[in-house]
Amino acid sequence: MSLARPPRAPRRAPADLTFSPDEALIGRWAADEPDWLTADRAAALERFTALPTESNVLYTPYIDLRAADLAEVRAWEKPAGAPAGPGTAVPDGAAGLAELVEDRVESLVLDSAVAALGVTLDTFGGLIARDPDAASRLIGDPASLPLDDRLAQLTRAAWNQGVALRVPAGVRVELPIVLRWGAGVPGRALLTRTIIELGEGASAVVVEELVPSGPEIACAEGETVPQALFTGTLEVRLGAGAEIAVASIQEFGPRVVAFQHRDATIGEGAKLHWALAQLGSRLVRSRVDNRLEGDRSDVEQVEIVFGSDEQLFDLTSFTRHIGRDTTGNLLSKGALLDRSRGYMKGLIQIEKSAVGTDSFLGEFGMNLSKAARAVAIPSLEIDQPDCRRAAHSSSVGPIDETQLFYLESRGIPPDEARKFIVLGFLEPVVARVPLVEAQDRLRALLEAKWAAGSAAAPDAPDRAGRAA
DSSP, rough: OOOOOOOOOOOOOTTTTOOOHHHHHHHHHHHSSOHHHHHHHHHHHHHHHHSSSSTTTTGGGGOOOOOOTTTTTTEEEEOOOOOOOOOOOOOOOOOEEEEEEEEEEEEEEEHHHHHHTTTTEHHHHHHHHHHHHHHHHHTTOTTTTTTHHHHHHHHHHHHOEEEEEEOOOBBBBBEEEEEEEOOOOOOOOEEEEEEEOTTTOOEEEEEEEESSOOOOOOOOOOOOOOOEEEEEEEHHHHOTTTTEEEEEEEOOOTTTEEEEEEEEOOTOOEEEEEEEEEEOOOOOEEEEEEEEOOOEEEEEEEEEEEEEEEEEEEEEEEEESSSOEEEEEEEEEEETTOOOEEEEEEEEEETTTTTTTTEEEEEEEEESSSEEEEEEEEEEEEEEOOEEEEEEEEEEEEHHHHHHHHHHHHOOHHHHHOOOOOOOOHHHTTTOOOOOHHHHHHHHHHHHHHHHHHOOOOTOOTTSOOOO
């Protein structure tokens, strides 16, 4: 019997990314794509090659991609552009459904009354074929993703599937439109872009669901199931007076690495509400960019994380106030079990033109074991002193002992009391999910994650981080 140890994996720096876009594959796509798209991909690929993984010096020490083992991951080569069959019907309580699983389009459907109002829901392939001018304007917009972000440019260069939702001026869609992405096949990469455009005075509600594409795969002892990669952008363009509420629930499996970018341009008097929940994946790197360009524009953003095992969540938020009398309220919360880590980093920029700004950024972490780690870094950059408010707040720590004492003194068992506090801490996003079915599922996912964490370590320090 050999006693030789297996060779160690090569050491990597925290910012090293082991996945690279397949330039030969992108070149093959160019044969069937318009010239403007080929040029757009090439420019993004050039930026990807030149940029560092983390371009903001404030945050350099915190990015950590060492858990992402993506060297052997390959992108889907020929994703479908339309459903192979009739697809799934519009869910009850919804106005439309786009369901895309790996390289397949399972459903792409709108309620007939909504479609009659001029609302469209297309894959990028369908949009390019049906309305090439709109496709060039939306997909090729150079300002639609941050030019200084390497991972955003990765998605821009190598996306293999995309969805575009457009709501004409004056049209109000009351019921939510569901955008469901399924990913997780070992060794595969799904690189996606979603573009949402609302005309003047339009309104919509969108629920984004990021779900496993199938059951977890087991392997023989001593072998490791390869990771999968999901990159996704959600690019929102709001005309004057438009309003949108976007809720996102991420529940990928434990072998998925997820890079997410959300980018919003908010016009005069327009309003945007983000409600973002991060539960799954081995590693999540999320960035949100809000540009309040129009006077009296408004953004509300709430993002929560519930981590366990050795999950890592890296969240960054940038909000630029450009117009007059703009309002921004941004809140990030992380509850971390076991050895999970969460980094919450935010920057509010108030430009010289942004007279009368009212902006707040809050970042709060709850460490539920002694090995968990949360970091909160809120920042302000103010070039216009004439503001109504410019403030930030942050805290990191265990469960508040006074809250535990209050609940336990009223006869609630200690573990139940801790669960109530943790789930209540995360409730701000749950309450903002506009689809009842999705809201109920999110609560069930949070409960299940708490139960799994409690069952996995019955003799460990309790969920407040105290010794048992």
